[in-house]
């Protein structure tokens with residue numbers, strides 16, 4: 001896994017966890033989130049999570065992208081309710097969906113470890129959904145990105161189905177109109193979407209996710225929106241019959257820093273996916289891209305705001321949720 005620090009390397013095989021899954025009614029009513037939610041019941045929760053996350057990031061940088069992406073996927077499917085954490089006996093939970101886009105095991109591991117540490121301090125009080133929200137904030141802050149105040153008070157969901165994933169997550173071949181429609185369903189604007197896509201300043205993508213831009217295009221040739229030198233690099237890292245485990249850095253310039261290089265990359269034809277590059281091509285999103293490329297503070301402010309909004313998506317309360325004892329299984 002450490003080999004993923006260069007332009008290309010070998011991605012880790014996902015660990016398979018086997019637990020029982022069950023289904024129940026989804027929640028609709030709005031929950032009240034607050035940064036003070038655990039002030040009397042678990043005042044130390046944020047520092048407990050932070051020290052677990054810091055240890056894990058030190059072990060492997062992959063923790064940063066893996067945890068950030070896990071939070072995004074959780075929120076866009078069934079809301080931010082840790083439904084993505086559920087492991088199933090029949091391989092039919094959310095994380096088993098073909099659309100889980102190969103979520104890296106280090107994100108799951110981070111939440112499981114943080115939950116264990118939190119349970120020692122305040123048993124049965126803090127949801128896995130909140131722990132994931134705190135951890136996603138912490139990994140960004142720990143990779144020289146911005147830090148924001150996390151709203152808390154989510155319950156863990158009672159539903160996790162692989163069949164529920166299709167159509168809810170954006171795909172790498174999508175264009176701005178379709179991407180924006182998916183984000184709008186989650187109460188996120190085009191500006192939020194451009195800011196959140198800046199998460200692709202860290203982490204890895206498997207060759208299979210963008211090979212269509214390099215090979216087998218109608219009419220032949222490489223996607224002309226790639227910078228030619230970048231396309232050559234990608235073809236060297238990802239030859240036609242490359243193993244499905246091979247991955248490349250999504251930000252080829254500063255892969256280990258949470259910065260605004262992603263946006264300058266897009267202006268230079270270094271957008272790895274169509275969904276990245278199109279943010280620059282499309283007039284609806286281009287002003288945000290150029291603004292963030294010029295001014296990192298502007299990007300950080302927008303990213304913080306968008307992450308808080310992302311954390312409000314589909315939050316569960318009352319009978320629609322629970323505080324899970326084990327993040328990977330319903331109580």
Ligand code: HEM
Nearest residue numbers: 065066069072102104170171172196199203204205206275
């Ligand atoms: C705009 C629509 C988006 C699309 C189409 C998209 C698609 C993808 C794809 C295909 C990968 C590569 C997965 C792999 O091959 O292993 C990826 C990786 C990643 N995505 Fe996105 N994504 C989007 C938005 C986001 C958002 C909003 C976030 C978080 C706020 C995010 C965070 C990440 C991270 C951190 C990685 C690297 C994961 C790792 O290294 O383990 N993405 N994304």
Ligand SMILES: *[C@@H]1O[C@H](CO)[C@@H](O)[C@H](O)[C@H]1NC(C)=O
Nearest residue numbers: 014095096097098100102103
């Ligand atoms: C994601 O889905 C694929 C295909 O269904 C599956 O093989 C893989 O184990 C899943 N990843 C995780 C982390 O569960």
Ligand SMILES: *[C@@H]1O[C@H](CO)[C@@H](O)[C@H](O)[C@H]1NC(C)=O
Nearest residue numbers: 294295296297298299301302
């Ligand atoms: C960058 O953006 C920040 C935040 O909006 C703003 O305060 C600052 O003036 C901008 N800097 C420049 C050089 O435009």
Ligand SMILES: *[C@@H]1O[C@H](CO)[C@@H](O)[C@H](O)[C@H]1NC(C)=O
Nearest residue numbers: 030185186187312313314315
């Ligand atoms: C979007 O916001 C509306 C109004 O606050 C809310 O009723 C709805 O549940 C939100 N949608 C999601 C997916 O969170």
